[in-house]
Amino acid sequence: MNMFCFQCQETLGNKGCTKIGVCGKPPLVANLQDLLIYSLKGISWLNLKAREKGINEESTDRFLLEGLFSTVTNVNFDQEFFLIRIKEAANLRENLKSRLQQAGFPAKEFSHQPAVSWTYQSDEDLINLSTTVGVLSTKDEDMRALRELVTYGLKGMAAYAYHAYQLGFKDDGIYHFMEKALASTLDDSLSVDQLTALVLETGKYGVETMALLDKANTSTYGHPEITRVDIGVRNNPGILISGHDLKDLEQLLEQTAGTGVDVYTHGEMLPAQYYPAFKKYPHFAGNYGNSWWLQYKEFESFNGPILMTTNCLIPPRDSYRDRVYTTGVVGYPGLKHIPEGPDGRKDFSEIIEHAKRCQPPLQIENGEIIGGFAHHQVVQLADKVVEAVKSGAIKRFFVMAGCDGRMKSREYYTEFAKALPKDTVILTAGCAKYRYNKLPLGEINGIPRVLDAGQCNDSYSLAVIALKLKEVFGLDDVNKLPISYNIAWYEQKAVIVLLALLYLGVKNIHLGPTLPAFLSPNVAKVLVEKFGIAGVGTVESDLKIFLGE
Secondary structure (H helix, E strand, C coil): CCEEEECCCCCCCCCCEEECCCCCCCCCHHHHHHHHHHHHHHHHHHHHHHHHHCCCHHHHHHHHHHHHHHHHCCCCCCCHCCCCCCHHHHHHHHHHHHHHHHHHCCCCHHHHEEEEEECCCHHHHHHHCCCCCCCHCCCHHHHHHHHHHHHHHHHHHHHHHHHHHHHHCCHHHHHHHHHHHHHHCCCCCCCHHHHHHHHHHHHHHHHHHHHHHHHHHHHCCCCCCCCCEEEECCCCCCCEEECHHHHHHHHHHHHHHCCEEEEEEEEEHHHHHCCHHHCCCCCCCEEEECCHHHHHHHHHHCCCCEEECCCCCCCCCCHHHHHHECCCCEEECCCEECCCCCCCCCCCCHHHHHHHHHCCCCCCCCCCECCCCCHHHHHHHHHHHHHHHHHCCCEEEEEECCCCCCHHHHHHHHHHHHCCCCCCCECCCCCHHHHHHCCCCEEEECCEEECCCHHHHHHHHHHHHHHHHHHCCCCCCCCCCCCCCCCCCCCCHHHHHHHHHHHHCCCCCCCECCCCCCHHHHHHHHHHHHHCCCCCCCHHHHHHCCCCC
């Protein structure tokens, strides 16, 4: 076994990738990611002690966020990146130990925790160590499942907290919890019940993190508003920006103004089209293409350079490799990386000059799609929505948020959307929407039958909308609303969304196209019995369940 990874939905055979990741991640990178996570757990264990002594540096918090985020699926494939980060983690760890000793913490305690006492002399030492600290180092499968459920939730949480941090919105309580949770996965004395409680607490902080990011985005760029987005192309050369980072988009738009270069969104960056602050840029063109897994075709036809700001990168083909740029924690061997300066600014001049040398994008579709139905906008429409429900025009809402992926089984979500009765409305967020957001599903009394709240983190908006409807209808339980949950997942940001929904008390969520491989049979049984979690079947059988037939 060269590696073991089962953190994403497409893991091999729904069991685990052992030779190379289905995502394209090589074994060495997979193992180094395991060692970085192990290092972050050690730093968290130390920083909890440091907090007790009044020692805590913001740089430590940021290092944890970036480290966790870099190991999310399809973020970073670069072994040199991880070797550097692991060495930085070791230095940070030793600095914490030194400061703790100065504050009176007994040095002998460090030797009792392997995650803070390992040493190395060479890269080879790190590579050898990396094969011993992965997922399978936890032998009990139930403990392993719960630890990984927490860890993957934290990875998703870190991604959202990172974006908020980039906009200047921070919450030490969130960082403190992340350290506590990471350190808890090192504690062999914790029972299954205690780890289960930690899973739900992770969901609690997931809600807080998504609320923080929502505040960061809307305070900075305004509340998303109903917007019709062009999916055709213009005649100017363009830059395609993909991922999730709105600050990167803002800086790119500022720097491309007046250059004759248009900026298009791709994948999860589509919802940036809904924010008022970005609409002032006349060269902010429409959305190009679909979800992440089709980039092997769409990056080819775009003709211009592509900026990957976060996860969703797949190994680029040689035909367009020289046009792909990375930034933030994204990395791939041989791709040009645009770093962040000490002042938080990024210099996009190279990618802009590259765009000027390229042909305009090749048109692959035309028309428009509508979105911008985040919680602020939907609350403004509340009277209209409530009236449609009371009159019977809308019988049920279906939350179909989450991730898209390349497996053929995901055609289920397109067919499910097509088969829904005409008196139902889809609430969506994340790239799962690309399975149905271009279908001619029509409207109900002027309300589109697909209401797109935004990126995967904007699943928070869907929870806010549900809680608002619960209040409007005077219900005592969110599960009494005419809302069903049929959610697709792919990576770890979807995991924290799921845990957040469970914490909010949402039950009977259908999760697909497969249940996570990292759930042991016993842990899966708990989720089924306590929360009504279920997988997906056929469109016909699932509709009968959802509609009570």
